[in-house]
Amino acid sequence: MIRERYINAVILALMVIIPIAALWMDEPFTITLATKAVILALAAVGLNLALGQGGLVSFGHAAYFGVGGYAMGILASHAQNYTPLMEVPFLIEGTNQMPVIWLVAVVASALLALVIGALSLRTSGVYFIMVTLAFGQMLYYFAISWPAYGGEDGLSIYVRNEFPGLNTLVPIQFFGLCFAVLCVVLFMVHRLNQSPFGLALMGAHQNEERARTVGINVTRLRLVAFVISGAITGLAGALFADLNRFVSPVMFDWHTSGQIMIFIILGGVARLCGPLAGASLYIILEHYLGGLSEYWQIYLGLILLFVVLFAKGGIVGGLARKEVRHG
Amino acid sequence: MSTILLIEQILNGLQFGVMLFLMAAGLTLIFGVMGLINLAHGALYMVGAFAAASMAAWSGSFTLALIAALVAAAMFGALIELTVIRRLYKRDHLDQVLATFALILVFSEATRWVFGSFPLFLDMPDALSGTVMLPGGIEYSKYRLTIIIIGLLVALGLFLLIARTRVGMRIRAGENDREMIGALGVDISILYTMVFALGAALAGLSGALVGAIQSVEVGMGEPVLILAFVVIVIGGIGSIKGALAGAILVGLTDTLGRTLLPVLFSTFMDASAATTIGSALASMLIYILMAGVLIFKPTGLFGSA
Numbered sequence: 001m002i003r004e005r006y007i008n009a010v011i012l013a014l015m016v017i018i019p020i021a022a023l024w025m026d027e028p029f030t031i032t033l034a035t036k037a038v039i040l041a042l043a044a045v046g047l048n049l050a051l052g053q054g055g056l057v058s059f060g061h062a063a064y065f066g067v068g069g070y071a072m073g074i075l076a077s078h079a080q081n082y083t084p085l086m087e088v089p090f091l092i093e094g095t096n097q098m099p100v101i102w103l104v105a106v107v108a109s110a111l112l113a114l115v116i117g118a119l120s121l122r123t124s125g126v127y128f129i130m131v132t133l134a135f136g137q138m139l140y141y142f143a144i145s146w147p148a149y150g151g152e153d154g155l156s157i158y159v160r161n162e163f164p165g166l167n168t169l170v171p172i173q174f175f176g177l178c179f180a181v182l183c184v185v186l187f188m189v190h191r192l193n194q195s196p197f198g199l200a201l202m203g204a205h206q207n208e209e210r211a212r213t214v215g216i217n218v219t220r221l222r223l224v225a226f227v228i229s230g231a232i233t234g235l236a237g238a239l240f241a242d243l244n245r246f247v248s249p250v251m252f253d254w255h256t257s258g259q260i261m262i263f264i265i266l267g268g269v270a271r272l273c274g275p276l277a278g279a280s281l282y283i284i285l286e287h288y289l290g291g292l293s294e295y296w297q298i299y300l301g302l303i304l305l306f307v308v309l310f311a312k313g314g315i316v317g318g319l320a321r322k323e324v325r326h327g
Numbered sequence: 328m329s330t331i332l333l334i335e336q337i338l339n340g341l342q343f344g345v346m347l348f349l350m351a352a353g354l355t356l357i358f359g360v361m362g363l364i365n366l367a368h369g370a371l372y373m374v375g376a377f378a379a380a381s382m383a384a385w386s387g388s389f390t391l392a393l394i395a396a397l398v399a400a401a402m403f404g405a406l407i408e409l410t411v412i413r414r415l416y417k418r419d420h421l422d423q424v425l426a427t428f429a430l431i432l433v434f435s436e437a438t439r440w441v442f443g444s445f446p447l448f449l450d451m452p453d454a455l456s457g458t459v460m461l462p463g464g465i466e467y468s469k470y471r472l473t474i475i476i477i478g479l480l481v482a483l484g485l486f487l488l489i490a491r492t493r494v495g496m497r498i499r500a501g502e503n504d505r506e507m508i509g510a511l512g513v514d515i516s517i518l519y520t521m522v523f524a525l526g527a528a529l530a531g532l533s534g535a536l537v538g539a540i541q542s543v544e545v546g547m548g549e550p551v552l553i554l555a556f557v558v559i560v561i562g563g564i565g566s567i568k569g570a571l572a573g574a575i576l577v578g579l580t581d582t583l584g585r586t587l588l589p590v591l592f593s594t595f596m597d598a599s600a601a602t603t604i605g606s607a608l609a610s611m612l613i614y615i616l617m618a619g620v621l622i623f624k625p626t627g628l629f630g631s632a
Binding site for chain 1: 420421422425428429431432433436439549557564606610611614617622625
């Protein structure tokens with residue numbers, strides 16, 4: 001069977017070749033689709049850390065995605081209206097600089113993940129799924145009923161935020177930026193998985209009792225993984241909001257959580273590049289099936305059913321065949 | 328706020344709670360017996376409402392509409408149990424979540440395909456429209472009062488079914504030890520299909536009853552499904568008693584929070600800010616309640632470890 005490393009290389013190479021080919025053939029829409037796939041993949045890379053490596057089936061990652069999105073929306077809307085975010089006790093102004101927005105998105109979603117994780121990790125199994133789902137939904141309703149930043153209608157940002165040295169409004173440049181972010185995060189997650197921390201996390205997933213017996217503080221370990229996971233998804237949320245130049249409570253919706261999970265299952269659970277393969281496949285399906293029929297989600301549902309019931313392991317798992325390498 | 332208004336809101340909360348119970352009871356039963364987390368439960372709620380609305384439009388009879396809801400939901404429940412769900416019992420929760428999420432996509436889009444995107448309307452029967460005078464001079468909607476009574480009767484029926492009948496005995500045995508009752512000669516697969524169809528029928532009934540108050544539309548089951556999860560987490564998974572207590576608690580907290588919080592906040596801030604903050608906080612109240620229960624009793628009020 002093909003080694004997972006080669007599959008990953010092919011997937012990453014395709015993600016570079018396709019947009020460049022699209023640029024050459026002057027099809028900017030394909031570049032935008034590829035950007036969307038990369039950003040959604042980033043969100044799923046975040047979830048994959050908790051779900052794949054840690055075995056924490058979080059059904060509420062839309063919360064961090066949305067918080068990242070709103071971090072961008074709130075900061076950028078204050079910048080475009082020239083109104084300060086806050087004047088007392090000290091002045092905070094909005095910004096349209098991506099690095100600042102990313103930092104805020106990551107910190108805010110990490111803090112949220114810390115609170116939600118600390119509460120949710122008191123439970124396990126099916127309770128954990130329901131509790132994370134419920135907390136995600138709580139933020140959804142809050143976003144709808146809080147009118148300051150658009151409420152149910154969402155918030156439009158007229159100009160894409162800036163990154164030093166780039167013109168982010170050019171599709172290929174924004175794609176390059178997002179892809180670079182994804183690659184950095186993938187590298188970090190790869191290193192993390194091989195670190196003692198990652199090994200302990202995987203060990204606790206496979207046999208919690210044994211992990212406890214050898215003296216690992218499983219709850220704290222999982223909480224840290226959950227926080228990192230939420231922070232990555234939050235970063236993806238900020239990028240996604242910048243892609244659309246629009247944020248709305250839909251980012252918090254539980255369908256978003258479900259989608260992020262679908263990317264992982266389509267691509268392959270706990271596989272490094274699984275989320276990227278899954279998100280790309282999803283975008284392709286959405287684009288082509290959506291063109292065939294208004295009711296394309298029926299087919300998406302059937303495909304998903306088939307993958308879950310008969311083709312466990314997703315794309316990467318199906319090609320590599322080998323079990324996820326442990327340790 | 329007058330006492331009469333308050334009592335009216337308490338009754339509304341009770342009605343909401345009773346509806347949530349019908350949903351949560353099915354979910355908790357299915358989880359207790361088969362160990363399955365079923366997201367498609369909200370889709371069955373929707374199926375019930377659409378079946379009722381179609382039958383009511385065709386025949387004009389509300390009773391027939393309720394029967395149609397029960398039958399359609401139970402049938403679809405049995406159908407998905409036989410084709411998809413039974414392959415999931417031995418899988419982990421992630422597979423169950425994804426497969427039942429896929430079922431939601433299929434059901435929602437198929438319903439949109441058949442009925443279109445516009446909401447349908449289900450009229451409540453003439454005999455139950457209007458209000459009734461309760462002791463103490465409280466006027467209350469006849470229909471909502473009927474829902475409360477139906478819900479409580481169903482709860483009683485479920486308790487009797489599970490505590491007093493042979494089927495109930497098997498269900499309880501199934502919760503304790505699946506393999507053992509199989510070994511004792513009970514046909515487990517029929518029992519599972521029956522339990523699933525029962526849960527589906529309850530969801531369908533609930534959808535049809537609520538359909539007459541709200542509109543019948545695609546996706547109507549999803550908010551209710553998530554609230555039913557909150558109910559189960561609060562009450563404890565697998566416990567019907569917990570589902571009832573949790574449902575009433577969530578129904579009352581949500582309804583009263585939405586009325587009382589803005590009033591409470593207006594005592595110390597100006598009216599528009601009080602409405603904004605009050606209603607935003609009210610929408611989060613039941614989740615805060617859930618967090619509170621989790622802190623003090625992670626397995627829920629009636630759950631065992």
